[in-house]
Each structure stands twice: as C-alpha cells, then as structure tokens.
Amino acid sequence: xxxxxxxxxxxxxxxxxxxxxxxxxxNALFLVWLERKVAGHLQLRPGPMEVGPHGLLQTIxxxxxLVGKELILPFKADRKLFFLAPVMVFMPVLVGFLVLPFSxxxxxxxxxxxxxxxxxxxxITVLAILTGGWASNNKYALLGAVRSVAQNVAYExxxxxxxxxxVLVVHSLSFAKIVEYQKTVWFIFLQPLAGLIYLIAAxxxxxxxxxxxxxxxxxxxxxxxxxxxxxGFGLFFLAEYTNMFIVCAVATxxxxxxxxxxxxxxLGIPGVFWFLLKTYFLIFVIMWVRWTxxxxxxxxxxxxxxxxxxxxxxxxxVITAIVVKII
Amino acid sequence: MKIHDIEARMRGKFGDLPLKRDETGVTGxxxxxxxxxxxxxxxxxxxxxxxxxxxxxxxxxxxxxxxLVYHFNCFEPGSRAVVRVLCGxxxxxxxxxxxxxxxxxxxxxxxxxxxxxxxxxVDMRALLLPEDADYYPLRKTFGxxxxxxxxxxxxx
Amino acid sequence: MAELEKIEASxxxxxxxxxxxxxxxxxxxxxxxxxxxxxxxxADPVIGYGHRGHEKMGENRPYKQFLPNTSRMDYLSxxxxxxGFVLAVEKLVGIKVPERAKYIRVIASExxxxxxxxLWFGTYLMDLGGFTPFLYAFDDREQILDILDSxxxxxxxxxxxxxxxxSRDVDLKFIxxxxxxxxxxxxxxxxxxxxxxxxxxxxxxxRDVGVIDRELARQYGVTGxxxxxxxxxxxxxxxxxxxxxxxxxxxxxxxxxxxxLDRYDVRFKEMxxxxxxxxxxxxxxxxxxFLTPKVPQKLGPPKGEVYTAFESARGLTAYYMxxxxxxxxxxxxxxxxxxxNLNALNDVLPGTxxxxxxxxxxxxxxxxPEIDR
Numbered sequence: 001x002x003x004x005x006x007x008x009x010x011x012x013x014x015x016x017x018x019x020x021x022x023x024x025x026x027n028a029l030f031l032v033w034l035e036r037k038v039a040g041h042l043q044l045r046p047g048p049m050e051v052g053p054h055g056l057l058q059t060i061x062x063x064x065x066l067v068g069k070e071l072i073l074p075f076k077a078d079r080k081l082f083f084l085a086p087v088m089v090f091m092p093v094l095v096g097f098l099v100l101p102f103s104x105x106x107x108x109x110x111x112x113x114x115x116x117x118x119x120x121x122x123x124i125t126v127l128a129i130l131t132g133g134w135a136s137n138n139k140y141a142l143l144g145a146v147r148s149v150a151q152n153v154a155y156e157x158x159x160x161x162x163x164x165x166x167v168l169v170v171h172s173l174s175f176a177k178i179v180e181y182q183k184t185v186w187f188i189f190l191q192p193l194a195g196l197i198y199l200i201a202a203x204x205x206x207x208x209x210x211x212x213x214x215x216x217x218x219x220x221x222x223x224x225x226x227x228x229x230x231x232g233f234g235l236f237f238l239a240e241y242t243n244m245f246i247v248c249a250v251a252t253x254x255x256x257x258x259x260x261x262x263x264x265x266x267l268g269i270p271g272v273f274w275f276l277l278k279t280y281f282l283i284f285v286i287m288w289v290r291w292t293x294x295x296x297x298x299x300x301x302x303x304x305x306x307x308x309x310x311x312x313x314x315x316x317x318v319i320t321a322i323v324v325k326i327i
Numbered sequence: 328m329k330i331h332d333i334e335a336r337m338r339g340k341f342g343d344l345p346l347k348r349d350e351t352g353v354t355g356x357x358x359x360x361x362x363x364x365x366x367x368x369x370x371x372x373x374x375x376x377x378x379x380x381x382x383x384x385x386x387x388x389x390x391x392x393x394x395l396v397y398h399f400n401c402f403e404p405g406s407r408a409v410v411r412v413l414c415g416x417x418x419x420x421x422x423x424x425x426x427x428x429x430x431x432x433x434x435x436x437x438x439x440x441x442x443x444x445x446x447x448x449v450d451m452r453a454l455l456l457p458e459d460a461d462y463y464p465l466r467k468t469f470g471x472x473x474x475x476x477x478x479x480x481x482x483x
Numbered sequence: 484m485a486e487l488e489k490i491e492a493s494x495x496x497x498x499x500x501x502x503x504x505x506x507x508x509x510x511x512x513x514x515x516x517x518x519x520x521x522x523x524x525x526a527d528p529v530i531g532y533g534h535r536g537h538e539k540m541g542e543n544r545p546y547k548q549f550l551p552n553t554s555r556m557d558y559l560s561x562x563x564x565x566x567g568f569v570l571a572v573e574k575l576v577g578i579k580v581p582e583r584a585k586y587i588r589v590i591a592s593e594x595x596x597x598x599x600x601x602l603w604f605g606t607y608l609m610d611l612g613g614f615t616p617f618l619y620a621f622d623d624r625e626q627i628l629d630i631l632d633s634x635x636x637x638x639x640x641x642x643x644x645x646x647x648x649x650s651r652d653v654d655l656k657f658i659x660x661x662x663x664x665x666x667x668x669x670x671x672x673x674x675x676x677x678x679x680x681x682x683x684x685x686x687x688x689x690r691d692v693g694v695i696d697r698e699l700a701r702q703y704g705v706t707g708x709x710x711x712x713x714x715x716x717x718x719x720x721x722x723x724x725x726x727x728x729x730x731x732x733x734x735x736x737x738x739x740x741x742x743x744l745d746r747y748d749v750r751f752k753e754m755x756x757x758x759x760x761x762x763x764x765x766x767x768x769x770x771x772x773f774l775t776p777k778v779p780q781k782l783g784p785p786k787g788e789v790y791t792a793f794e795s796a797r798g799l800t801a802y803y804m805x806x807x808x809x810x811x812x813x814x815x816x817x818x819x820x821x822x823x824n825l826n827a828l829n830d831v832l833p834g835t836x837x838x839x840x841x842x843x844x845x846x847x848x849x850x851x852p853e854i855d856r
Contacts, residue, residue, distance in 0.1 A: 039614070039615075042615055043614070043615050043617075043618035043619070044618060044619065044622055045618060139497070139499050140499075143499075143521065143837070209612060210612065210684055212612070213838070216612065216838070217506055218506050218507040218609060218610045218611070218612060218841055219507065219837055219838050219841050220837075221505060221506060291614060291615050292613075292615060292678075293612075293613060293682065293684050294608060294611035294612045294613035294682065294684050294685050294688060295611060295612025295613070295684075295688075295838075296684055296687070296688070297687070297688055297836065297838045297839065298521065298836065298838055299836065300687055300688075352574075353574055353575065353787065353788075353789050354787075354788055354789065354790050355723075355789070355790030355791055355792060355801070356790060378701070379701075380700075380701040380702070380703075380704045381704050382704055382799065382801070382818060383704075383801065383803065383816070383818040385803060385814075385816040387805060387813075387814050388814075396803070398790065398801075398803075398818070400799075402701075402710075402715045402717040403722070404721070404722035404723065405722065405723055406722075407790070407792070409790075427702060427704075428702040428703055428826075428829075428830070429702055429703035429704045429823050429826050429827075431826075432822065432826045433822075440538070453531070454530065454531055455530065455531035455534045455855055455856070456531060456534065457531070464536060464539050465538060465539055465542075465814075469539075470539065470543075471543050473542065473543065473811075474807055474809060474813065476807055476813065480786075480807060481786050481787070481788075481805060481806075481807050481813065482786075482787075483786075
C-alpha cells in the first residue's frame with residue numbers, strides 16, 4: 001500500500017463505496033436477467049430473447065422504463081415515510097458489501113466484527129419494509145409488512161445461531177479469519193446442519209419463495225410494495241436481488257470456503273473467481289428452489305422456525321461448544 | 328330409491344291430483360308437483376328430510392301470474408323432481424333459505440330478475456345486477472318485448 | 484368457533500376487499516372479508532361483475548342464434564356448454580343424432596374437460612405460489628387447443644355442435660393428433676405426480692383445508708369434482724347418461740374428506756379418466772353421417788318445457804327452457820354449477836387464514852362469468 005492520498009483510509013473507503021455501488025447495481029441487473037432465464041428454462045420456455053443477445057439488455061430496458069414512470073403517492077399515504085422506505089431498504093445492503101471478502105486482500109474493510117456488522121445492518125431491511133407497508137395506507141401492504149416483521153424475527157434467530165456455531169470454532173468474527181480457517185476443509189463439511197439451517201433461514205430472510213409470504217402475489221397482490229410504482233418499486237426490487245447476493249456471499253465465506261478452492265486445491269484460479277463462482281451457484285440454487293416449490297403458509301412458516309429450526313440450531317451450538325472445549 | 332320415498336310422502340301430503348309423472352324424460356324430472364304457495368315450505372322440508380339437494384330455483388313470467396320452479400335432486404341416478412308454485416304478481420312467497428342454505432342466493436337471483444321478494448330471506452340485496460338496479464330484466468315487459476302469454480297458452 | 488364469536492364483538496375486526504381486481508380471484512369475483520389479523524371472521528362473496536344477461540338474450544332470439552352464447556358463459560369449458568345446449572334443444576324438438584356425431588361430441592367434450600382441468604391445475608398451483616406447473620399445464624393445454632382448433636376453427640369459445648350433429652367431420656389428422664396427445668399425457672401424469680402431488684409443501688397447504696363435507700355440499704347444491712371429493716360418486720355422465728357415455732368404461736374418482744387435497748386428487752384423476760374415455764371413443768368411432776341433413780332452419784318445437792342436465796367441467800349444469808311453440812324459447816334458464824360451489828364458501832371460509840382462502844377459492848375451481856351469466 002503506497003503512502004499519501006492513495007493509502008489513506010478515506011480514499012479507500014470512498015473508492016470502495018463507488019465500486020460497491022457500481023457492482024451492486026450491475027449485479028442486481030444481471031441477477032434479474034438470470035432469474036428470468038432460470039425461470040424460463042425451468043418452465044419450458046426461453047425467457048427474454050428480444051433485447052440484446054439472449055435478452056441480456058432486457059433488465060436495462062426495464063430499468064429505463066421504471067425510471068421514466070411516475071411515482072404515485074397513494075391517497076392519504078404518509079408522504080415522508082413512503083419515499084424514505086425504498087431508500088432505507090437499499091442502504092443496509094450497501095453496507096454489507098464493505099466487509100465481504102471477495103479474495104485475500106480484496107476486502108474494502110476487514111473488520112474484526114465483520115460478521116456482526118452484516119447481520120446487524122440486514123435487520124434494517126425489515127424496518128424499511130415495515131415503513132413502506134405502513135406508509136402505503138393499504139391493507140394488503142400492511143399485511144405484507146406485518147408478515148415480514150414476524151418472519152424476520154423468527155428466522156433471524158436460527159440464522160444467527162447457525163453463524164454462531166461457525167464463530168465458536170474460529171474464535172473470530174472477522175470474515176478474513178473465518179475464510180482462512182477453511183483453507184483445507186470447508187465448514188459445510190464440519191457443520192453441515194448449521195450450513196443447511198443458514199441457507200433455509202437466509203432464503204426466508206430475503207423473502208424468497210417458498211418463504212415469500214410478505215409479497216405473496218397470489219394472496220396480497222404484491223405485499224408491502226403493492227402501492228409502489230416506478231423507481232420506488234425498482235429500488236425494492238434491486239435491494240431484494242442485492243440482498244440475495246450478500247446472503248449467498250456470506251454463506252460462501254462462512255460455509256463454502258470463501259476464496260479457497262475445494263480441499264485446498266485452487267487449480268491456480270484466482271480466489272475472487274472461486275468466490276464468485278460459489279456465490280452465483282448458491283444464488284442459482286435459491287432461484288431453482290423458488291421456481292420449483294409452492295409457497296408455505298404463514299403459520300407453517302412460523303412453526304417451522306420456532307419448533308424445528310431454533311431447537312436444532314441451539315442443539316448444534318451446544319454440541320459445537322462441547323467439541324471445541326474438548327479439542 | 329329416495330325418489331320413490333318422497334313421491335309416496337308427497338302423495339300422502341298433497342293427494343294424487345297435483346302430481347304429474349313424466350314418462351318421456353323431456354322435462355328431465357321423474358315427476359312434478361304443483362303445490363299452493365302456502366305449502367311450499369312443507370314440501371321443501373320433506374325434500375330436505377329425504378336427503379335431496381336444491382338444484383335450481385327459477386321463475387316464469389306469465390301475463391296472469393308468476394310461476395316458481397324448484398328443481399330438487401339427490402345423489403342417485405334419475406332422481407330429479409320438480410315443485411311448481413303459482414305466485415301472483417303481487418304475492419310474496421315464503422323463503423326456504425333456512426331449510427336449504429343454498430336457496431338464499433338462488434332467491435336473490437330470482438329477486439334480481441323478476442322482482443319477487445321472498446319473505447324470510449333477510450338478504451335481498453342485488454346479487455347479479457348492480458346495487459342500484461331498479462328494473463327486473465327477465466320480466467317479459469322489460470327490454471325488447473316479445474310474446475307475453477297467459478300460463479294456459481303453454482301449459483294448457 | 485366460539486373464540487371467533489368473541490372476537491366479532493371487538494373493534495379489532497377490519498374488512499378487506501379481495502377483488503374484483505386481484506391476481507387470484509379468477510375473473511371478477513369480489514369477496515368482502517372481515518378479518519382479525521389474518522383470520523377470516525366473515526366472508527361475503529360479491530358477484531355479478533360479469534353479468535351479461537345471457538338468459539334474456541336466450542329469450543330474445545331463435546335457438547340457433549343462441550348457440551354461440553352458450554360457450555361464452557363458462558369460457559373454459561365452452562364445448563361442454565355448447566354440447567349441453569344442443570342436447571336440450573334436440574330433446575325438446577325431437578331431433579335424431581347420428582352415431583358418429585355422438586362420438587365426435589363426446590371426444591370433443593372430454594378434450595375440453597381435460598383442457599379446463601389443466602388450466603385449473605396450473606392456476607391453482609400458481610395460487611399456492613408454485614409458478615412452474617402453470618406453464619407445464621399450459622404447454623399441454625396448448626396441444627388440446629390445437630386439436631380442437633383443427634376441427635372447430637376456434638381455440639376457446641367453440642360453437643361446434645349443431646342441432647343434429649356437429650358442424651364439421653373429423654379427419655384422420657384429428658385422430659392422429661388426439662392419439663399423440665393421449666400418449667404424451669401418459670408420461671406427463673407421472674411428471675405432475677412427482678412435481679406436485681408428492682410435494683410436501685403442497686400437501687401441507689391443501690390437506691384439511693376448506694373441508695366441504697357431504698351435508699354442506701347438499702345444503703348448497705355443490706356438484707361436480709367438489710362433491711365427489713367428499714365421497715359422493717355423483718356424476719351426470721353416470722346418473723343420467725347422455726350421448727354414448729353408457730357404452731364407455733370409465734371410473735368416477737372420489738375422495739374421502741372433501742378437503743382441497745381431495746378436490747385436487749379428484750380432478751387430477753378425472754383428467755386421466757377423460758383420456759380413457761377419449762381412447763375408447765376413438766376406437767369405437769363409427770363411419771357415417773356427422774350431421775342430420777333434415778333439420779329445418781327454423782325450429783318449431785312443441786309447447787312445453789325441457790330440462791337437460793349434463794356434466795360440465797365444474798359439475799351439474801342444466802338448461803331449462805320453456806317453449807311456446809315459437810322458434811325461440813319463452814324462458815331460458817341455465818343452472819350453473821359454480822353458483823352453488825361458490826355459495827358454499829360462505830360457510831367454509833370463516834375461521835381460515837387469508838392464505839387458505841386463496842387456496843380454497845382456487846381448489847373449488849369457480850369460473851365467475853359462468854355464475855354471472
């Protein structure tokens with residue numbers, strides 16, 4: 001690292017933020033396209049084909065359309081909160097990028113509380129959804145928002161417990177240290193249960209099917225973003241996909257060895273490539289699940305969390321703690 | 328066969344006279360019975376007790392009278408029976424919605440189309456027509472007025 | 484239920500307007516729900532948004548001119564409604580139908596029944612949040628539409644039946660296409676079975692949801708697959724056989740409890756039975772006329788009335804017509820199955836969740852324009 005301006009902390013941070021902004025937007029656009037393609041091919045159809053090669057530019061066209069649309073404020077809606085919510089939903093997602101370990105040394109800020117930071121900020125998403133749903137002055141939106149809060153509270157617990165069992169082994173909350181630890185053996189092999197719980201809870205955290213009950217389009221029309229039009233809707237949409245990327249990236253770092261190759265064999269491929277490969281594969285899995293399963297009902301979802309996932313993850317932590325103590 | 332049970336009961340109650348058998352099968356029913364408007368609920372109660380379900384209620388508009396036609400059926404082959412009730416243009420037939428729950432909507436439909444009010448059916452809001460409809464479209468005097476017969480022209 | 488009554492008095496209850504524009508109300512149905520949280524306390528279906536006055540139209544024109552109207556009531560099983568109407572008029576006037584025409588009508592009707600059930604299958608799964616089966620079902624349905632298109636010239640609102648036969652004869656190409664379709668579906672049933680029927684989330688969403696038992700079905704006049712799901716083997720094709728159904732070997736699938744899963748099961752098996760019927764009818768299809776040539780342009784039916792019931796995709800449907808001897812009916816009433824089926828929701832919905840309401844509504848398979856007429 002050179003001295004002076006280039007080496008300064010602030011420069012690093014601003015540069016990082018710019019890169020994150022650009023990357024997250026492009027990534028979300030790509031993911032939307034990918035989702036459509038995955039859905040299409042799973043459903044015996046080609047998906048978007050018209051704009052650009054294989055419809056690659058379709059999401060850009062859609063984005064332009066969304067930007068050009070009028071932002072409609074519903075009757076008697078809370079104006080300030082209504083427009084604050086889409087901004088609020090996007091902010092924590094950006095913070096998450098700051099600590100993601102793309103490769104060795106390719107971290108904007110490697111903090112010793114990185115894991116904590118990501119999950120702490122991801123909670124704000126729920127607040128944004130609640131704000132948006134409440135401010136819309138629409139019963140469907142409110143129902144969606146309330147569902148979202150209940151769901152996130154229920155699923156954050158097993159999610160964090162699953163993460164905790166990894167942290168217990170490594171004795172650190174820093175992403176870099178956790179990834180280093182998995183040089184030879186990924187955590188998914190040491191902690192298969194925690195990994196599975198994390199993936200399920202993460203799907204629920206990001207409101208993805210089969211846990212997409214806050215927006216359940218066949219029940220609540222569009223849930224919390226029923227009343228949002230134009231870029232208001234667009235931001236919720238982008239945040240959802242960026243959120244998905246973060247959740248999968250965290251899963252990659254915590255359970256799938258981050259930038260490490262399988263069993264320490266990296267084949268000379270740069271770490272960042274390994275990292276992205278695994279992350280996008282996990283994203284693909286989540287999409288695959290979405291287009292295969294029907295939606296669970298609200299009470300079933302809560303039952304599953306409180307009666308199955310939380311006891312299991314608690315048991316997992318206890319066992320992990322005992323094993324760590326003995327070794 | 329439930330249809331024979333109910334036929335015997337009907338004969339016992341109303342006598343042989345108003346019960347008409349249909350051998351040709353054109354009317355789709357084994358027999359039809361004409362009951363006075365006051366006995367409609369009794370007839371419906373019998374059908375309910377015999378395990379029949381109410382297939383449809385409709386009305387016919389004649390120059391001299393309305394005629395309500397109730398089709399009953401049960402879950403057995405060829406067991407349809409018809410109850411016919413003559414109902415003057417200004418008469419109010421009794422509702423059978425407490426005997427057959429499904430009758431409430433069917434009566435509302437008849438009310439929509441013919442303006443016949445059923446006493447005992449508390450919910451007489453418009454079902455198929457707009458809430459503010461003040462016309463009865465299936466009366467023969469509504470819209471394009473075609474033939475308007477007396478009942479005997481068709482049924483003799 | 485006792486709990487529910489307690490809640491009713493409190494001010495926590497709010498009403499939610501489900502529809503008329505809602506992704507899952509299948510047409511323009513509106514249900515005013517009184518909710519406590521997400522629990523339904525009272526449900527009041529509001530219908531009539533699609534009322535076009537078909538009965539009045541029927542009384543204003545000759546029988547023949549009403550023919551195209553029939554398939555526009557239940558647009559998903561238009562062929563069946565069309566078929567039922569010509570049955571009624573033929574019975575009233577006394578027109579003989581050639582054997583070949585009877586078989587052709589049965590084949591076309593059963594194809595239409597499968598296409599209607601396939602559409603239900605797809606949309607029901609979509610109501611439950613599963614998007615993919617919808618497109619699979621539409622892919623299969625597309626084959627049926629192509630087959631029917633080749634003989635009727637239309638894809639949805641068929642006006643194929645004529646008094647005394649059908650409008651056009653079937654050719655070898657039609658038979659080939661139908662056979663190919665039957666063969667294709669054999670594989671597809673297994674796919675659907677493993678993709679949907681055995682899916683654990685699907686089972687949890689439908690089991691014990693929206694139970695319509697025998698007594699409730701009788702009270703509301705519920706018919707069709709919804710009735711058969713509670714164990715009553717009542718099918719007009721069996722109880723009052725029309726055309727050639729008495730010569731064909733098919734089963735009437737029934738359920739046990741009458742919940743959404745049973746209704747799903749019954750419809751699913753019904754499609755397979757329809758395939759069996761088509762297969763046999765194709766085997767037995769006789770040579771000969773497809774339309775009686777001597778039917779007059781202007782029908783002069785005798786005075787009197789006719790009531791003809793038939794099994795549409797949604798249950799017992801009937802045409803009730805009173806003739807005064809003129810070329811058009813004096814009164815034309817259509818008994819539609821979805822009317823009773825939807826009516827039963829008044830009793831089924833209270834006490835369930837909003838998500839279940841959608842599941843129940845989807846599982847009873849209503850077509851609103853059919854109710855509204």
